[in-house]
Amino acid sequence: MKKCAAAPLVSVIVPVYNVEKYLPRCLDSLFNQTYENLEILLVDDGSADSSGEICDGYAAKDNRIRVFHIPNGGVSNARNLALDNMAGDYVTFVDSDDWLNDEWVKIAIDDMCAKEADLFISNIVRVSDCSRDQWLSWETFDDCITNIDFLKRSFKNNFACWAIWGKLWKRKYWENVRFNCDLVMDEDLDVFWHKLVKQVDRVSYNSEAEYNYFAREGSAVTIASNKHYLDLYRVEDSVLADNKWHGDLELERLVHGHFFIHKFILLCQLSLLDGNDRFVEAEQKRMRRGIGDRLVAAYAYRGIKGMFIALLTYFPGKLWGIFEVWRNEKDIEAVFNFLKVKVLDKS
Structure with a gap:
């Protein structure tokens, strides 16, 4: 040795x-x-x-x-x-x-x-x-x-x-x-x-x-702010854009699945903060393109659960924050309060 x-x-x-x-x-x-x-x-x-x-x-x-x-x-x-x-x-x-x-x-x-x-x-x-x-x-x-x-x-x-x-x-x-x-x-x-x-x-x-x-x-x-979430989102987006240098299909799908799912969670978080509606809406549309490849990548990374999360991108964009509220609080009353503020009070 x-x-x-x-x-x-x-x-x-x-x-x-x-x-x-x-x-x-x-x-x-x-x-x-x-x-x-x-x-x-x-x-x-x-x-x-x-x-x-x-x-x-x-x-x-x-x-x-x-x-x-x-x-x-x-x-x-x-x-x-x-x-x-x-x-x-x-x-x-x-x-x-x-x-x-x-x-x-x-x-x-x-x-x-x-x-x-x-x-x-x-x-x-x-x-x-x-x-x-x-x-x-x-x-x-x-x-x-x-x-x-x-x-x-x-x-x-x-x-x-x-x-x-x-x-x-x-x-x-x-x-x-x-x-x-x-x-x-x-x-x-x-x-x-x-x-x-x-x-x-x-x-x-x-x-x-x-x-x-x-x-x-x-x-x-552990400190959440617009700047924190946007930095996370943009860096992870840049990783996805640079995900072919290694020439390995299995790794490409694992990386794609991981960051696609995490970007979805970040958009849910951003949707709860003021001033992000246009950015979130534009990114939602972009995430819905090429759904076939995304489903394959999400499945490679997290199986059926990953595919389910990928399909959630087709849920109405203004309601994506529901998933983040539920993920953090596991409380149906918090979900109803979110719906009231985000949908009913703005309609």
Whole structure:
């Protein structure tokens, strides 16, 4: 089994914004890594709480930590700054409310070197204040798989494979790649699909490396707004438009089915917010074209349930919000209230 000739430097990039309650847990998990040749880049993105001071406190006791204090510009801007300043041969990203098990970097480096991989994927556990669920848990790969096999395996298991965290990358893949600072959501999918995964040939995975993803109220993925939903919709639409580069029909259908269904849900969400009627109506018409291909793709991704959702696009557009109301509240009274506001009060 091949080993790294020397212990390569690993850059760990952590964007930080108003996470004083959770930041010490994240930084302790980096401080306690059994693999020691790290540089830890903390980018304090204009925090209004004590997060910046916490970063400085950790840097004072560990010379591997570098802290950048910048005006608030968003997570993409913070990550880009760290990418511009990193010195590592490998790079990984950790969100400031998440944490790693103590062996994470060592397992990742050893696995990549032994299998001559371009990209390492770790086990992912989704943690909330009241639950702990295995989000990604496969059998450890004996050897690498291709980027296409990784994507197919991910979509079949409904795993958001495009998250930037929970992975170790060779530096070379980021030399000319940066995040789009105009996006507030799906910036990971945008850079992963369009710029990164096409370059990667060999993907390794080891279930002993565990990334703990903390799902908390108030994080970017739990805050709903027009901008959030529109960013999600447009990035996912761009993925569908760029879904033939891999030349694999099975993957094409899995990707098509996943994002077609998710775009339907996003349009339902947008229909509940003011000012979106024209956009939603135009997209509804577009989604109804080529229904045969969409049914095949939806079935490949989610079976009969996927086909049913695809057929729902023929339901009257102004009532699409019903599905989102029911999905969130499971309450018939909430559905009637939606109908009253959306239909009766406007008729």
